[in-house]
Amino acid sequence: MSSANVVVHIVDDEEAVRSSLAFLLDVSGFAVRTHATAQSFLEVAGGIRNGCLVTDLRMPDMDGVELLRRLRASGHMMPSIVVTGHGDVQMAVEAMKNGAIDFIEKPFSNETIVESIRRAVDLATSQVDAEQGRERVRDRLRSLSERERQVLAGVVDGLPNKLIAGELGISPRTVEVYRAALMGKMQARSLAELVRMVMDIDLSALDGPAGAP
Structure with a gap:
């Protein structure tokens, strides 16, 4: 602006x-x-x-x-x-x-x-x-499916794919697929950029339902 x-x-x-x-x-x-x-x-x-x-x-x-x-x-x-x-x-x-x-x-x-x-x-x-940038990130987060948000929460918490997979009851390879998809939707070029994007946003407080897994 x-x-x-x-x-x-x-x-x-x-x-x-x-x-x-x-x-x-x-x-x-x-x-x-x-x-x-x-x-x-x-x-x-x-x-x-x-x-x-x-x-x-x-x-x-x-x-x-x-x-x-x-x-x-x-x-x-x-x-x-x-x-x-x-x-x-x-x-x-x-x-x-x-x-x-x-x-x-x-x-x-x-x-x-x-x-x-x-x-x-x-x-x-x-x-x-800065607020406009955060709102753009929220819009991208709303485009994620429920499972992608769950994987994202684990990634932001610093959990390895194997542990995320165990918590969600899916395979590590499936976690990798979801992780790649959410990285694309979030327009994040790296894990560090992804974490910086969402670290000050409450994922559970986003408006609107997430898409299907």
Whole structure:
């Protein structure tokens, strides 16, 4: 995914701050959306698939730390930058502990905020690309038959063909046949590549029934 597809979401209760930062980012080539309150941002956060966040730390409805906590709790965390005033360093550190990738103290230069946001956008891009890659792997896994998934589980566990065969009640030669078939369906060029593909995916939690053995 191109970084141009990432939307920078600005959350700040001061309209003048939102407008000036949005203008700066727009002329710097970023796609921007502004939010007047943390709550209004939370209401749309679940639908954001390729975004990053710039939030003020102190806001009347909800501070930036609580916003990050709620994003994390709901599973909608994204690369986030917290803007802080003087004396807010301790709270800014708390924001970092809750997932912020950077905090910037006011007053800040245009170059400082733009560079920080560029890093956040690059991170958001890499995260989306990684998730798209995992989804492609899930699609390939769904194409496997039940027996191929069983053989795959044994391979990922590091079991030799003979032991996999014993557990499944089939011959080692049959395991080899299933293994070759699943390697082709998974588009894996080597055993190491196959293991890397699936090591962070729960094979038992895949949607949809597997095909026949």
